[in-house]
Amino acid sequence: MDLESIPGVGAKTARALDELDDPEQALENGDVAALARAPGVTVGRAARIARGAIRREHDDPGGFLATDRAREIYRQVLSLCQDRTVTDYAAHRLETLYPSPRRSRIEEVQDFSRRAIERDPHPDVLEAFEGVEPLERPGDVRVRDRCLATTDAERYAEAREAIPEISVEIVEDAQGLAELARGYSTVVAIDESFAGVEVEGDVQVRPDALADPADVVPERPLAFFARNRERLRAAVAVHRAVGRGGDTDSQLNATVDLDALEHGLERLDDDGTVAGDPELDRLTVAVDDLDAVAGVAESVANDRLREAIEERDVTIEGADLLSLVERGAGVDSLLSRELADEFAAAVEAARKHLIDALDLDVGEAELARHVFDDEPTFPVERDENATARLREELTVARDRRAAQLKRDLAADLAAQREGAHDLVRSALELDVELAVARFARDFECTMPEFVWDGDDGDEETGFAIEGGRSPVLEEPLEEIEPVDYAVSGTTLLSGVNSGGKTSTLDLVASVVVLAHMGLPVPAKEVRLRRFDDVHYHAKTQGTLDAGAFESTVREFADLATGGEGSLVLVDELESITEPGASAKIIAGILEALAENGATAVFVSHLAGEIREMAAIDVAVDGIEAVGLVDGELEVNRSPVKDHLARSTPELIVEKLAQEGNAAFYDRLLEKFE
Numbered sequence: 001m002d003l004e005s006i007p008g009v010g011a012k013t014a015r016a017l018d019e020l021d022d023p024e025q026a027l028e029n030g031d032v033a034a035l036a037r038a039p040g041v042t043v044g045r046a047a048r049i050a051r052g053a054i055r056r057e058h059d060d061p062g063g064f065l066a067t068d069r070a071r072e073i074y075r076q077v078l079s080l081c082q083d084r085t086v087t088d089y090a091a092h093r094l095e096t097l098y099p100s101p102r103r104s105r106i107e108e109v110q111d112f113s114r115r116a117i118e119r120d121p122h123p124d125v126l127e128a129f130e131g132v133e134p135l136e137r138p139g140d141v142r143v144r145d146r147c148l149a150t151t152d153a154e155r156y157a158e159a160r161e162a163i164p165e166i167s168v169e170i171v172e173d174a175q176g177l178a179e180l181a182r183g184y185s186t187v188v189a190i191d192e193s194f195a196g197v198e199v200e201g202d203v204q205v206r207p208d209a210l211a212d213p214a215d216v217v218p219e220r221p222l223a224f225f226a227r228n229r230e231r232l233r234a235a236v237a238v239h240r241a242v243g244r245g246g247d248t249d250s251q252l253n254a255t256v257d258l259d260a261l262e263h264g265l266e267r268l269d270d271d272g273t274v275a276g277d278p279e280l281d282r283l284t285v286a287v288d289d290l291d292a293v294a295g296v297a298e299s300v301a302n303d304r305l306r307e308a309i310e311e312r313d314v315t316i317e318g319a320d321l322l323s324l325v326e327r328g329a330g331v332d333s334l335l336s337r338e339l340a341d342e343f344a345a346a347v348e349a350a351r352k353h354l355i356d357a358l359d360l361d362v363g364e365a366e367l368a369r370h371v372f373d374d375e376p377t378f379p380v381e382r383d384e385n386a387t388a389r390l391r392e393e394l395t396v397a398r399d400r401r402a403a404q405l406k407r408d409l410a411a412d413l414a415a416q417r418e419g420a421h422d423l424v425r426s427a428l429e430l431d432v433e434l435a436v437a438r439f440a441r442d443f444e445c446t447m448p449e450f451v452w453d454g455d456d457g458d459e460e461t462g463f464a465i466e467g468g469r470s471p472v473l474e475e476p477l478e479e480i481e482p483v484d485y486a487v488s489g490t491t492l493l494s495g496v497n498s499g500g501k502t503s504t505l506d507l508v509a510s511v512v513v514l515a516h517m518g519l520p521v522p523a524k525e526v527r528l529r530r531f532d533d534v535h536y537h538a539k540t541q542g543t544l545d546a547g548a549f550e551s552t553v554r555e556f557a558d559l560a561t562g563g564e565g566s567l568v569l570v571d572e573l574e575s576i577t578e579p580g581a582s583a584k585i586i587a588g589i590l591e592a593l594a595e596n597g598a599t600a601v602f603v604s605h606l607a608g609e610i611r612e613m614a615a616i617d618v619a620v621d622g623i624e625a626v627g628l629v630d631g632e633l634e635v636n637r638s639p640v641k642d643h644l645a646r647s648t649p650e651l652i653v654e655k656l657a658q659e660g661n662a663a664f665y666d667r668l669l670e671k672f673e
């Protein structure tokens, strides 16, 4: 794949992405976490790259969110979904969802959403997500107790390439192998020519070794599982929690044997060694403790002997003493003569202590016996050569056992390796789905119905929302009154102060943006056309200076030329300049947009004036105060079609008229008509 053909990916980023194991796969899966592992690529950038790849696939021109406020609404609704993820992965993955004008993209995400909202976000499953993270590559493995041996320079290069974890040595002949065997616990000879050669030590002739590196270095696959042990366990927990939910639709189809994987992981230590094998533990402890235990065994013998000597009166005839002294014999020979039994018992006790404390088997015990010599000496001391032999025997047995266990475990886990990737990926994807499911539940969403270009009624459809509740309002859901609002073509939206005009625009923008992301929308029912872009202009605070006014008007000039397929939402544009001028400008913009076939809602307090200025028949909807209750406005939040809402001042004057001085207030009221 030509990575540079992705919008926003230049030569430098393409090179960085090329360093990934499988950049195509990462892009295809929208795997932001994997893309962010490319050198110098941040998570935010990775999300943009993934979106770029999607855009390319769907031939999407981009630019759907045409204004700052539209982008703000997108970030807000996206955050509401992201707040409902447990893993960072899922939060980043959601960044690849963006509003697109392309039907193919919308329908693709809609398929995902329909599946997602059927899922049950069970608390057990959510809890199990803690600790699930994308799998990581283990660091470099280096194994020092084994080497490969060959006589051939070409094989040497091949071996270094195939199994970089261990040394490769060049030897001349079998003699060379024997020398290597003294330095390494295992030597693997990879030349055919060594077949049948008998060499002392653990020398294996395996011409096929390079074809199966994991058998020579089981540390390699084990390092992968050890590095990812906790992540895999967490992913297993997610799958089990989903399984317990009993919701068969929610079963995750990962091709992995959970029991086998879990059992394998239990046997693995963080450092890639095999845990929980009593024999390996015994040998490891024996090697580690040999010196200390031999020291204690010496003391055992010497204490006994000292006691025996102290208790004994040794009688020796003068002639014997003389003969001993003349021979230069020491006290040792006295010991052997006078305390032979006690000495034998003391040495036996030392041997027993050594064998028992190190828990040696029969063969090892035989070697251990030589650590304490039968020849009487005092104090009793271990024989260093015999101790070294015992240590070597134990070390070889330990390493062999460890290697065998690693090979067995690596073979057991090998079958789970591919599945392990699936397992984690499907757990992480489930977090993405459940976030969407929870968003849909929390905001009582529904899937919107698109009227596609060419469908019946596409000409006259803008958007029609029933029972919509703006997800960006601060109030808790139950305090938000559902709003019905449908617009096709251009319209003005009038209404009392604080009646909910801005919130209505926010609702329309949120629904349209979510729908074009392919996500469920916060309403009872929504029907809408496919839009090319959303231009949402928020209310400007205060009057704009001449420069800002000029640039705003210029934006509308752009809109007026390219508005077909656009949704234009504008909040109190009149605040940018004096009311008289505003009404004229808004009227002109509305005329142009209507000509272009755009869908537009302009919130304005000058609806009446604008309508008068406009050369066309401009529709006016109104958010109406139903009346004043205890001095407070009671509002019908759903705009009434073709209705210029009375203003708040008018309502207040009406209220005052009922209280007295009717003549004056009626005069004022007449002005409102």
Ligand SMILES: Nc1ncnc2c1ncn2[C@@H]1O[C@H](COP(=O)(O)OP(=O)(O)OP(=O)(O)O)[C@@H](O)[C@H]1O
Residues within 6 Å of the ligand: 473, 475, 479, 480, 481, 482, 483, 495, 496, 497, 498, 499, 500, 501, 502, 503, 504, 637
């Ligand atoms: N559908 C609704 N349900 C409950 N409360 C709402 C709803 N819509 C708006 N409100 C409440 O009314 C307040 C004012 O709404 P909003 O700012 O949208 O009114 P507005 O008509 O644009 O006001 P203004 O004319 O002053 O610009 C909101 O902050 C919110 O508390």
